[in-house]
Amino acid sequence: MSYGSSDILLAADGTGYQRSNTESESDTYQDSTANGTSTFSSYVTRTWTTSDHEVGVGSGGSADAETIDNLVNVSSQSTHSGTDTATLVQVTTSNSDTGSDSYSDTDINPTVSSSENDSLSGSDQWTDQVSGTGTNYPNLTWTASETYSGSGSGKDKYNDRDEDISTTTPDSSTTLYDDAVFTDTGTDKYQQSNNGTLSQSTVDGSLTQSDQHQDSDSGTENDSETDTGWEQWNGSEPDLSVVSSRDNFNDTVSDGSLYTDLDVGTSGTAGPGTDTLSSTSNDSVNFNTSDTSQVTDTLTNQYGTPTVSSITGTSGDQGTLGEIDTLGDIETISPTGADLGDAVNFDDKTNEQDTATDGLSIGVTTNGQVGVGENLNSTESIELTDNSSTTLIEDDPGTANLVGPDVDESDTATSTLTTGDTMQVTDTVNATDTTTLPNGSVITQQANGNDSDNISDTETDGDVKTETEDTVPGGSLQLVTNDDDHYNDQSNSTDSYTQSDSASVNIVTPVPTKPKGTGSYNIWTCPLFMNPKAWHLTGPKHEVYPKRTRRRILN
Secondary structure, X not given: OEEEEEEEEEOOOOOEEEEEEEEEEEEEEEEEEEOOEEEEEEEEEEEEEEEEEEEEEOOOOOOOEEEEEEEEEEEEEEEEEEEEOOOOEEEEXXXXXXXXXXXXXXXXXXXXXXXXXXXXXXXXXXXXXXXXXEEEOOOOOEEEEEEEEEEEEEEEEEEEEEEXXXXXXXXXXXXXXXXEEEXXXXXXXXXXXXXXXXXXXXXXXXXXXXXXXXXXXXXXEEEEEEEEEEEEEEEEOOOOOEEEEEEEEEEEEEEEEEEEEEEEEEEEOOOOEEEEEEEEEEEEEEEEEEEEEEEEEEEEOOOOOEEEEEEEEEEXXXXXXXEEEEEEEEEEEOOOOOEEEEEEEEEEEEEEEEEEEEEEEEEEEEEEEEEOOEEEEEEEEEEEEEEEEEEEEEEEEEEEEEEOOEEEEEEEEEEEEEEEEEEEEEEEEEEEEEEEOOOOOEEEEEEEEEEEEEEEEEEEEEEEEEEEEEEEOOOEEEXXXXXXXXXXXXXXXXXXXXXXXEEEEEEEOOOOOOOOOXXXXXXXXXXXXXXXXXXXEOOOOOOOOOOOEEEEEOO
């Protein structure tokens, strides 16, 4: 016998649903008697299938499209047979179930300033089987046995992503832009299996049993958030200088984790059983933030020469934080189910790293005419940078034995902390000033400087600690604790300074050309390589001096 149903509702835009359901069942039974012996048997099968497909508008509005699919398949079989005589009744049974399901859900919602794309999917499979026999005797004794097994597995997966983009202009001089992205992904898997036997008899009073199982579960999850953008401002000051500022930022944070759990065990009447448990978790956080801001002021003088002043600041911080925890437990179990003891091992690890950077730069630049006959080409900057780092590593492995009230535990914890900081300050000047006088003389002044200071500090702190805890024999609650600490600390500092400065003045005065007999002029002379203060008046003259005599014409 089979039957089914379907339901379809679709709109012109494709939204709606399609659903179907199909079932079938078959039953067979036989019964006969001959020569005082009766036999019987029955056989039943059943299958069931259902599906669901939906397309519609999500909670985000008309642009939000959501699609859902579900599918389930199940089948079962059952047999039952037996024999009835004057001396015994014997029955045999068998049952099995098998099934699977799958599902998916997607949600997409794009808009002008944001987008959403989420998905969820998964599936499961399973099967179970049980078979057994039983015999009844006229003296009301009986024997029975059963064998069973089962298994199952499944997985789930999700992926969510949202993005928001905004651009605003609070006023005519300011523009803001921000782009934020959020993601969340994860998986989960499981698998399990078990099998065993059971038999019992009232004829001899025997009971035997055995069981085995193995279950595992694992999963991952990753979250991330990214935020990037900038802010721009343009304006002017009362002194007619043009000012602009911009701030750029980029921040990212991600958080990831994974876990695994395992359970394997055996038990039975043949002897002590064991149950082994193990688990591992791993969590990590990564972050990276950066920000750069700059303010620029441009002032133009009456000669059209701009002087540009700027201040630039930078900051950043990046690092990781990781934690790994492991735990193992082997439990011994008596045939009656009593706990005979546990052997435990564990380890906790931590790893942290962080690096921060800060910087500040101030600069002033002028290149052009600044006065009558005067030109200036000048650049000066002051820069400050500071970099710091931190690293922390911790580890704490240990073991523990638990037998009734007695506990023996020991562990060794180590910790190492390293910090460092480096700071640098630099001052750089390069300037050339050129002035041309009315008489044609050219005065050139130069100044150059490069000064720096570097400071560095590092420090390392180490710690090793061993600890044991034992209960007094007999299970007294009194604890005997032994601690052993070792420390190892180191530090180092350096400071270096360099300076390089120079300045010069150069004067070039043209020598007038006068024919002999046309007039007189004063001549200032100084022998070569002598101090300029040795200049002395030797004119008026009409003669030409030798090449190795320096001359200066004043009028």
